[in-house]
Amino acid sequence: MADSDMRNENNSANNNASGSKDFIRKIVEEDLASGKHKDIQTRFPPEPNGYLHIGHAKAICLSFGIAQEYNGKCNLRFDDTNPSKEEDEYVDAIKEDIQWLGFQWDKELFASDYFDQLYDWAVQLIKDGLAYVCDLTGEEIAKTRGDLTSPGTESPYRNRSVEENLDLFTRMKNGEFPDGSKTLRAKIDMASPNLNMRDPVMYRILRATHHRTGDKWCIYPMYDFTHGQCDSIEHITHSLCTLEFENHRPLYNWFCQSLRIYNPRQIEFARLNLSGTVMSKRLLLKLVNTGAVRGWDDPRMPTICGIRRRGYTPESIRNFCKTIGISKVDSCVDMGLLEFHVREHLNAVAPRVMAVLRPLKVTITNWEPGKVDYLDAVNNPERPEDGTRQIPFSGTLYIEQDDFMEEPPKKYFRLAPGKEVRLRWGYFIRCEEVVKDADGNVIELKCSYDPETRGGQAPDGRKVKGTIHWVSAAHAVDGEVRLFPEPLLVKDPETGLADYNPKSEETLTGCKFEPALGTVEPGYRCQFERLGYFCCDRDSTLEKRVFNSTVTLKDTWAKEQKKN
Numbered sequence: 085m086a087d088s089d090m091r092n093e094n095n096s097a098n099n100n101a102s103g104s105k106d107f108i109r110k111i112v113e114e115d116l117a118s119g120k121h122k123d124i125q126t127r128f129p130p131e132p133n134g135y136l137h138i139g140h141a142k143a144i145c146l147s148f149g150i151a152q153e154y155n156g157k158c159n160l161r162f163d164d165t166n167p168s169k170e171e172d173e174y175v176d177a178i179k180e181d182i183q184w185l186g187f188q189w190d191k192e193l194f195a196s197d198y199f200d201q202l203y204d205w206a207v208q209l210i211k212d213g214l215a216y217v218c219d220l221t222g223e224e225i226a227k228t229r230g231d232l233t234s235p236g237t238e239s240p241y242r243n244r245s246v247e248e249n250l251d252l253f254t255r256m257k258n259g260e261f262p263d264g265s266k267t268l269r270a271k272i273d274m275a276s277p278n279l280n281m282r283d284p285v286m287y288r289i290l291r292a293t294h295h296r297t298g299d300k301w302c303i304y305p306m307y308d309f310t311h312g313q314c315d316s317i318e319h320i321t322h323s324l325c326t327l328e329f330e331n332h333r334p335l336y337n338w339f340c341q342s343l344r345i346y347n348p349r350q351i352e353f354a355r356l357n358l359s360g361t362v363m364s365k366r367l368l369l370k371l372v373n374t375g376a377v378r379g380w381d382d383p384r385m386p387t388i389c390g391i392r393r394r395g396y397t398p399e400s401i402r403n404f405c406k407t408i409g410i411s412k413v414d415s416c417v418d419m420g421l422l423e424f425h426v427r428e429h430l431n432a433v434a435p436r437v438m439a440v441l442r443p444l445k446v447t448i449t450n451w452e453p454g455k456v457d458y459l460d461a462v463n464n465p466e467r468p469e470d471g472t473r474q475i476p477f478s479g480t481l482y483i484e485q486d487d488f489m490e491e492p493p494k495k496y497f498r499l500a501p502g503k504e505v506r507l508r509w510g511y512f513i514r515c516e517e518v519v520k521d522a523d524g525n526v527i528e529l530k531c532s533y534d535p536e537t538r539g540g541q542a543p544d545g546r547k548v549k550g551t552i553h554w555v556s557a558a559h560a561v562d563g564e565v566r567l568f569p570e571p572l573l574v575k576d577p578e579t580g581l582a583d584y585n586p587k588s589e590e591t592l593t594g595c596k597f598e599p600a601l602g603t604v605e606p607g608y609r610c611q612f613e614r615l616g617y618f619c620c621d622r623d624s625t626l627e628k629r630v631f632n633s634t635v636t637l638k639d640t641w642a643k644e645q646k647k648n
């Protein structure tokens with residue numbers, strides 16, 4: 085997608101700027117106007133079984149954003165009903181990621197906080213004849229559920245007496261039955277056109293240590309018997325979730341109504357899918373477990389911590405979420421749109437520095453030996469208030485190998501034998517001699533400089549078309565740069581399944597950075613002039629600096645070449 089297209093998309097889909105609200109905000113405003121709700125209360129309900137990804141950012145920006153915009157509150161509720169997959173490590177990471185995105189929850193809650201209440205409610209439904217203990221195995225339940233064209237068959241245990249059900253459910257709780265041998269099911273309608281309403285399971289027996297309740301329980305409530313009631317207790321006014329829960333909404337409402345408790349309104353919206361990435365926790369976990377990536381925060385991962393390490397800013401993610409807006413229809417958003425927002429924000433805020441990724445030595449033949457000239461460099465032309473810094477210039481420099489061609493084609497305005505080029509913030513230099521090794525590789529350029537051109541202007545008005553970046557050899561700091569030229573996952577042409585792409589990372593060693601980069605902290609973001617935006621990685625040491633490529637600049641030379 086071209087950047088200009090993105091700007092258009094930005095304008096048309098922006099929920100706030102143009103005044104056209106998405107359908108969820110319209111509902112919220114109607115409910116406030118009609119007096120249905122005085123205060124807006126939302127929640128974000130992650131399951132602590134993995135790290136948050138960019139898809140979650142959409143849900144976070146929506147639920148937290150609405151609370152913010154309408155002076156309401158948003159709870160963070162961990163949906164922890166599945167003890168075998170959940171861990172405290174994930175709880176901590178999720179909290180860090182939400183705060184990093186720029187949001188703060190009102191209450192921090194856990195579905196497991198409500199286990200006692202949920203148990204009491206299950207007993208209430210048994211007493212009301214609306215739930216029963218079933219001895220069918222999971223497999224048998226699935227088999228007797230029917231399908232979209234045929235009704236299910238009723239369980240032979242469906243008509244147990246209330247007394248028998250109460251007794252069996254108490255004994256389930258007390259651990260008298262083996263795992264999976266019984267369930268508690270809602271007694272609804274085995275012929276319902278909605279499969280979720282065909283006597284869904286409310287509780288299962290599972291002996292697993294829960295990250296919070298430990299071994300207190302050996303029965304655990306199912307998601308459907310948990311979520312609506314948690315929303316109800318917290319008096320959630322608008323329970324926002326993704327489209328796959330649309331079919332669960334009748335059941336959500338059935339539980340609230342049968343329990344005669346406040347029935348929040350569930351509203352579904354489309355998930356975010358991004359081209360070239362997969363957001364399934366299962367697949368991401370596999371990449372982590374097989375060691376294909378450095379961890380959940382590998383800069384190539386679509387996780388929030390991964391893109392943070394990569395150098396993305398919270399502002400750019402929030403702007404991206406604003407641009408894509410909210411809809412009822414699943415779609416796939418071009419990765420280029422996210423990159424556009426990152427580039428746009430970093431262009432505004434990131435300092436410019438010079439780094440040479442593939443160094444070629446340049447000797448200035450007419451430079452006074454030992455002399456160092458400190459040149460003024462503007463930190464960010466977009467932000468004059470960021471000031472200037474001084475960069476050392478000396479008789480031995482490095483330039484980018486790509487910025488020299490022995491036999492340049494037309495329109496190549498960089499360095500070539502006999503040609504003159506401007507060094508950024510510095511002088512004009514002319515290539516006088518090319519030094520090669522025994523194999524014919526260019527290993528050094530001998531150049532002359534024009535002392536009259538300090539700061540990049542020639543007093544005689546002589547023009548040079550090209551400006552290239554450089555660093556002074558004696559002052560440069562060393563390190564490596566990690567580039568991410570291809571997506572982390574590619575489709576295996578044979579199986580059609582997403583698989584790890586070993587070409588997703590390229591490490592360049594022997595890179596040379598300007599001295600200011602010698603001490604910056606991990607997380608520091610900057611623009612390497614002419615190359616792109618980069619972020620200091622946490623693997624960085626003072627001896628070896630490590631930078632991740634966040635996003636490239638638009639490469640005009642590559643575009644030019646494609647055209648020809």
Ligand code: ATP
Binds near residue numbers: 129134143
């Ligand atoms: P995944 O299937 O990727 O593991 P999940 O839905 O199981 O995700 P949860 O922790 O249950 O993950 O999700 C918390 C909230 O985030 C839910 O309300 C869910 O609807 C929402 N969410 C998850 N993935 C996306 C997505 N790709 N786009 C928008 N919202 C999402």
Ligand code: MG
Binds near residue numbers: 131
């Ligand atoms: Mg989920």
